Amino acid sequence: MSAPTTIESSVLDDTAPQQGRTSAPRWGTAALALAVVVGLLLGYAGGLLTPRLTRPGDASVEAGFARDMMTHHAQAVEMGMIAFDRGTDPEVRSIGGDIATSQQGEIGTMQTWLRSWGLDPAGSEPAMSWMPDGAGLVRDGLMPGMATPEEMAKLREAQGRELDTLFLRMMVKHHLGGIHMIDGVLDASDESDVVKTAQTMKNTQRNDLTNLQNALKRLGG
Amino acid sequence: MSISTPGGPERRPTVVSTGKKPAAGRPAAGAKAGSGKPAGTPRAGGKGPRKPVAPVKVSQGRAWGPIALFVAVGVLAASIIGYGAWASFQGSKPWEDRAADIEGIVNFREKDKKLVEGGNHQAGAITYSVLPPVAGPHNAAWQNCMGDVYDAPIANEHAVHSLEHGAVWVTYRPDLPADQVTKLREKVQGKEKLMLSPFEGLDKAVSLQAWGYQLKVDNADDKRIDDFIKTLRVNASIEGPTAVCSGGITATGTAPRDNPQTPQG
Numbered sequence: 001m002s003a004p005t006t007i008e009s010s011v012l013d014d015t016a017p018q019q020g021r022t023s024a025p026r027w028g029t030a031a032l033a034l035a036v037v038v039g040l041l042l043g044y045a046g047g048l049l050t051p052r053l054t055r056p057g058d059a060s061v062e063a064g065f066a067r068d069m070m071t072h073h074a075q076a077v078e079m080g081m082i083a084f085d086r087g088t089d090p091e092v093r094s095i096g097g098d099i100a101t102s103q104q105g106e107i108g109t110m111q112t113w114l115r116s117w118g119l120d121p122a123g124s125e126p127a128m129s130w131m132p133d134g135a136g137l138v139r140d141g142l143m144p145g146m147a148t149p150e151e152m153a154k155l156r157e158a159q160g161r162e163l164d165t166l167f168l169r170m171m172v173k174h175h176l177g178g179i180h181m182i183d184g185v186l187d188a189s190d191e192s193d194v195v196k197t198a199q200t201m202k203n204t205q206r207n208d209l210t211n212l213q214n215a216l217k218r219l220g221g
Numbered sequence: 222m223s224i225s226t227p228g229g230p231e232r233r234p235t236v237v238s239t240g241k242k243p244a245a246g247r248p249a250a251g252a253k254a255g256s257g258k259p260a261g262t263p264r265a266g267g268k269g270p271r272k273p274v275a276p277v278k279v280s281q282g283r284a285w286g287p288i289a290l291f292v293a294v295g296v297l298a299a300s301i302i303g304y305g306a307w308a309s310f311q312g313s314k315p316w317e318d319r320a321a322d323i324e325g326i327v328n329f330r331e332k333d334k335k336l337v338e339g340g341n342h343q344a345g346a347i348t349y350s351v352l353p354p355v356a357g358p359h360n361a362a363w364q365n366c367m368g369d370v371y372d373a374p375i376a377n378e379h380a381v382h383s384l385e386h387g388a389v390w391v392t393y394r395p396d397l398p399a400d401q402v403t404k405l406r407e408k409v410q411g412k413e414k415l416m417l418s419p420f421e422g423l424d425k426a427v428s429l430q431a432w433g434y435q436l437k438v439d440n441a442d443d444k445r446i447d448d449f450i451k452t453l454r455v456n457a458s459i460e461g462p463t464a465v466c467s468g469g470i471t472a473t474g475t476a477p478r479d480n481p482q483t484p485q486g
Binding site: 042046049053077081107121142146149152153156 | 456
């Protein structure tokens with residue numbers, strides 16, 4: 001590494017020390033020590049940097065999924081809280097509270113991913129662009145399954161049994177869209193924590209779907 | 222890397238380099254270089270008797286192969302590591318620093334610490350010194366900021382509470398042309414921690430607010446709008462990234478509502 005490659009092997013006006021002879025082994029030792037130190041430093045730097053360079057980047061599937069799913073979840077939280085607050089059927093109220101709290105928790109998980117990847121909660125890419133053909137699924141800024149502002153206004157104004165069934169129908173649609181997005185990340189990512197969490201989300205939402213649809217049948221919606 | 226020409230200044234004029242690998246018998250100068258103090262070491266030979274030495278042939282040529290290899294590997298390693306360090310340094314620049322890089326942004330967190338500390342709930346109408354307001358006491362209910370697009374002015378007293386939860390509030394002058402409003406709407410609609418409303422009396426076409434930050438620009442095409450949103454949305458929350466924007470006031474009108482739809486948080 002540090003081998004001096006130009007060594008005066010002779011000088012006309014030679015002032016080289018006579019004991020140079022004896023330092024020959026020392027030179028070798030110094031070079032070796034330096035090489036070892038430099039090698040260790042390089043290894044240390046590489047070890048520090050590798051996780052940073054291999055973690056999901058700003059335009060990655062994982063970051064796109066986390067950001068978009070946070071938005072998707074945030075609306076489910078809004079709907080769930082309305083059902084929890086003003087639903088009349090006990091099961092509707094409990095499903096609403098369950099969905100709101102668990103999805104809000106998952107939002108925290110996804111925020112933590114982004115923070116640990118050194119990324120902003122907000123992205124620069126258009127919504128859903130991390131999924132093949134995903135951007136085409138966005139309508140007025142809304143991802144698959146998301147309710148329009150008009151539908152949300154209707155839910156806020158609904159009362160009694162009408163609110164219960166409206167919530168159930170909107171949440172079924174919301175979950176179906178959500179599962180489509182979850183499938184998108186399961187197909188494309190091999191980041192183990194993301195895949196594991198996404199799989200749990202999918203299982204939960206499928207389970208919810210059965211319960212939501214049964215409740216809808218029971219309430220005649 | 223110390224591919225160097227060792228030797229003290231006193232030797233310089235008469236040195237002839239041959240580029241030979243250090244021969245076992247004459248490594249003195251190399252040893253000094255290797256030990257990192259080429260000039261500081263007293264040389265025993267300085268006043269020793271001169272030894273008549275036959276001039277050495279100088280046309281041996283350097284061992285370019287190994288030199289090139291060393292240099293190439295060194296440059297490669299240094300550039301990989303350098304790039305990685307630079308990239309991760311840039312990437313890990315705190316959002317506060319990146320906010321400061323946005324041209325024209327006003328940072329009230331620095332300018333007016335007293336203004337930004339007040340997150341207290343206060344019922345009824347509140348007078349704000351900065352308009353549109355960027356921080357301060359606010360009503361218990363927040364304005365719904367789930368990517369809501371309000372087509373009429375909203376109450377400052379609720380909007381400030383939304384800022385506290387990490388929302389970026391985009392406001393525009395009521396006479397802004399419709400195509401400009403559409404551009405703003407496309408940035409906001411459907412995205413939580415964002416909301417859009419007209420604001421009476423704005424001195425610029427568009428003004429963006431986050432808790433303790435403001436940026437005014439002349440039109441909706443300004444690239445800094447996206448920079449502001451990317452840098453401050455959620456990040457500027459003083460209640461962390463999970464404070465919600467839902468469950469707030471969805472009505473327009475600048476009169477604050479003392480009876481919120483939901484409990485405060």
